[in-house]
Amino acid sequence: MEIHSDFSLHVFHSPKFQSVVEDAISFFNETPVHKLPPPGRFIGGGIYALYYTGSFEFYLPIAKLNRENMNQPIYVGKAVSPGWRTARTQISETPDLYNRLREHARSIQQTSNLSLDDFMCRFMILKDAESDLVVPVEAELIRRYTPLWNTVVDGFGNHDPGSGRYNQAKSEWDVLHPGRPWAEKLTGVSPPLGDIIEKVQYTLS
Numbered sequence: 001m002e003i004h005s006d007f008s009l010h011v012f013h014s015p016k017f018q019s020v021v022e023d024a025i026s027f028f029n030e031t032p033v034h035k036l037p038p039p040g041r042f043i044g045g046g047i048y049a050l051y052y053t054g055s056f057e058f059y060l061p062i063a064k065l066n067r068e069n070m071n072q073p074i075y076v077g078k079a080v081s082p083g084w085r086t087a088r089t090q091i092s093e094t095p096d097l098y099n100r101l102r103e104h105a106r107s108i109q110q111t112s113n114l115s116l117d118d119f120m121c122r123f124m125i126l127k128d129a130e131s132d133l134v135v136p137v138e139a140e141l142i143r144r145y146t147p148l149w150n151t152v153v154d155g156f157g158n159h160d161p162g163s164g165r166y167n168q169a170k171s172e173w174d175v176l177h178p179g180r181p182w183a184e185k186l187t188g189v190s191p192p193l194g195d196i197i198e199k200v201q202y203t204l205s
Contacts (some may be wrong), residue, residue: 017136024137025144028124033070036108036119037101044125045080045096047137049073049147050104054118058176058197061204062148063118070120075104075149075156078138080131097123107156111179149173152203153196158183172196 028047036050051070053063065072079100101121108116126134142150149156155171160182169188174180176196 021133021136021140024124024130024133025140028122028137028141031122031124033120033122036116036121037105038098038121038123041095042098042125043093043095044127045078045131045134046124046126047076047078047134047141048097048101048121048123049077049141049145050075050149051120051122052118053120054115056113056118058200058204059148066120070122073141073145073147076138076141076145076147077104077157078134080134097125104156107180108177110181111177113179114177148200148203152199161186176200 028049033051049070050073051066052059052074053066055063059074062072062074077100079097081094081096101123105116105119108114108119124137126137141147153172153176155173158171158173161168166185167188168186170183170186170190172191174183174186175190175193178184
């Protein structure tokens with residue numbers, strides 16, 4: 001048997017796949033924008049983006065981009081049913097995406113320096129075979145828009161670690177936006193606020 005050393009023979013390329021992802025991104029960017037959280041409960045999982053429009057000093061460049069149109073997400077995420085990750089199900093009959101947006105709304109409401117009224121969201125429900133696009137579409141949105149809370153300020157999507165694990169440090173997000181009750185219980189050494197602000201200012205300058 002002939003042994004090959006040309007590893008390029010193992011690289012798969014699919015223009016069709018990229019075209020489908022582009023179609024999904026185009027569809028996503030044309031979906032209606034809602035206040036956070038959306039006004040009505042809905043079923044399914046998928047992709048979402050949050051947009052900031054307020055007056056928090058260090059986010060003014062983002063807010064300016066979103067004054068007329070929601071052009072620059074501050075966070076992009078996904079929400080899927082537990083069975084999706086193990087391929088046990090493609091169809092979600094639970095409000096996974098809606099619940100995630102409500103969870104994010106609660107996190108923002110609990111902070112001392114952000115207002116929920118300053119946030120908008122858009123989302124795309126993916127079900128049946130299209131649910132396989134959740135990961136590549138989320139990844140492409142993050143690559144394309146480099147949302148601040150995905151790429152610079154870490155920790156927005158964190159959850160309560162639970163009793164016995166509060167020796168962890170606060171995330172950068174919780175240092176910059178204090179107030180989440182469970183985060184205030186964390187006793188680890190947190191990153192300095194000044195360093196986080198410097199990163200944000202450098203990124204948005």
